[in-house]
Amino acid sequence: MTPPQRQRRTPGQGTPAQPAAPARKEGEGGNPERLYVVAGPDGERADIDLVTLIVARSPDPPPSATPEQAALLRLCVAPLSVAELSAYLSLPFSVVTVLITELLTAELVQARSPIVRKALPDRSLLEAVMHGLQRL
Amino acid sequence: MDFNGSDTIPGPRAEDQLPHTAQSAVKIVIVGGFGVGKTTMVGSVSEIKPLTTEETMTQAGIGVDDNYGSPSKTATTVAMDFGRIRITDELVLYLFGTPGQERFWFLWNGLFEGALGAVVLVDTRRLEVSFDVMGRLEERGVPFVVAVNSFPDAPRYPITDLRSALDLSEMIPIVECDVRRRASSRDVLMTLMRFLHSLAMTGSLT
Ligand SMILES: Nc1nc2c(ncn2[C@@H]2O[C@H](COP(=O)(O)OP(=O)(O)OP(=O)(O)O)[C@@H](O)[C@H]2O)c(=O)[nH]1
Numbered sequence: 001m002t003p004p005q006r007q008r009r010t011p012g013q014g015t016p017a018q019p020a021a022p023a024r025k026e027g028e029g030g031n032p033e034r035l036y037v038v039a040g041p042d043g044e045r046a047d048i049d050l051v052t053l054i055v056a057r058s059p060d061p062p063p064s065a066t067p068e069q070a071a072l073l074r075l076c077v078a079p080l081s082v083a084e085l086s087a088y089l090s091l092p093f094s095v096v097t098v099l100i101t102e103l104l105t106a107e108l109v110q111a112r113s114p115i116v117r118k119a120l121p122d123r124s125l126l127e128a129v130m131h132g133l134q135r136l
Numbered sequence: 137m138d139f140n141g142s143d144t145i146p147g148p149r150a151e152d153q154l155p156h157t158a159q160s161a162v163k164i165v166i167v168g169g170f171g172v173g174k175t176t177m178v179g180s181v182s183e184i185k186p187l188t189t190e191e192t193m194t195q196a197g198i199g200v201d202d203n204y205g206s207p208s209k210t211a212t213t214v215a216m217d218f219g220r221i222r223i224t225d226e227l228v229l230y231l232f233g234t235p236g237q238e239r240f241w242f243l244w245n246g247l248f249e250g251a252l253g254a255v256v257l258v259d260t261r262r263l264e265v266s267f268d269v270m271g272r273l274e275e276r277g278v279p280f281v282v283a284v285n286s287f288p289d290a291p292r293y294p295i296t297d298l299r300s301a302l303d304l305s306e307m308i309p310i311v312e313c314d315v316r317r318r319a320s321s322r323d324v325l326m327t328l329m330r331f332l333h334s335l336a337m338t339g340s341l342t
């Protein structure tokens with residue numbers, strides 16, 4: 001029996017890939033050997049990623065917070081990803097992103113940016129992930 | 137959801153809370169055609185109960201033209217399940233079981249561009265359902281490994297036959313797995329990490 005046959009594609013072929021989240025000065029100014037960079041400094045508002053970690057700056061929402069904001073603030077007393085916030089709040093990712101942007105502007109939460117793939121690899125990061133998986 | 141009673145919105149269980157030292161997260165995407173076992177794999181390796189994040193889009197945005205010009209655009213909800221593994225007190229790994237249809241991928245800003253890499257699941261009864269996703273990853277330069285989810289009644293091909301059918305270069309790992317088993321799914325992720333590490337050593341992405 002013969003399996004169906006696929007044809008390999010090459011980078012840049014087909015529809016243009018979406019531009020990657022713009023690399024920030026921090027990552028770009030650093031060692032060019034690094035593939036994985038922290039996507040942005042704390043609190044920067046644009047480019048909220050699914051795995052940006054959000055932490056409330058205070059355990060109690062201020063009285064001025066909307067019910068949605070208050071619910072979000074209560075959830076992230078400990079760091080929680082935007083994806084998890086979306087899941088627990090049953091709100092679409094884009095809606096949660098808007099809420100977080102408001103809360104960042106009001107300085108009620110802190111955002112910890114993910115490490116994203118860039119041009120060249122960072123081996124120590126990969127090794128840390130492998131150690132973590134081995135423990136599983 | 138009624139947010140006025142938001143005191144009661146259940147969050148993570150106490151034992152699932154990340155420590156305050158958690159500084160950053162990385163992600164791996166698990167992709168493949170319909171029904172190849174993406175959700176099962178996320179569930180078997182995740183340390184938390186798998187969760188679902190949704191995004192809503194109007195039909196006009198997904199390249200469906202049968203409804204074109206209609207005043208009532210239908211909203212489509214796209215769901216993606218994900219799990220989490222704590223790597224260290226500072227680093228967290230998220231796994232996303234991503235819908236096979238590439239037209240949905242842009243919904244999640246940077247999901248593929250920022251992922252460390254991808255696992256492409258294939259089912260040998262329907263190899264072709266995972267073809268498109270592999271091509272899309274190649275186009276975007278996302279490094280991936282192929283995991284053959286062994287369903288009992290599925291044809292078994294020698295890896296060399298699979299490699300040539302999938303038109304994959306020698307360096308791309310192809311492994312067999314049973315995504316229902318945690319150890320097996322973990323081994324697939326380890327294969328991906330070793331592959332990424334070897335790319336890091338040789339300084340090339342593809
Ligand atoms: N026998 C067997 N069944 C499996 C295996 N993996 C998944 N299944 C079953 O196959 C079905 C599809 O698996 P899912 O994990 O839902 O697949 P999926 O890729 O998430 O599917 P969609 O999200 O619908 O595209 C489920 O009924 C699973 O229980 C496997 O390794 N062996």
Ligand SMILES: [Mg+2]
Nearest residue numbers: 174175176233
């Ligand atoms: Mg699924």
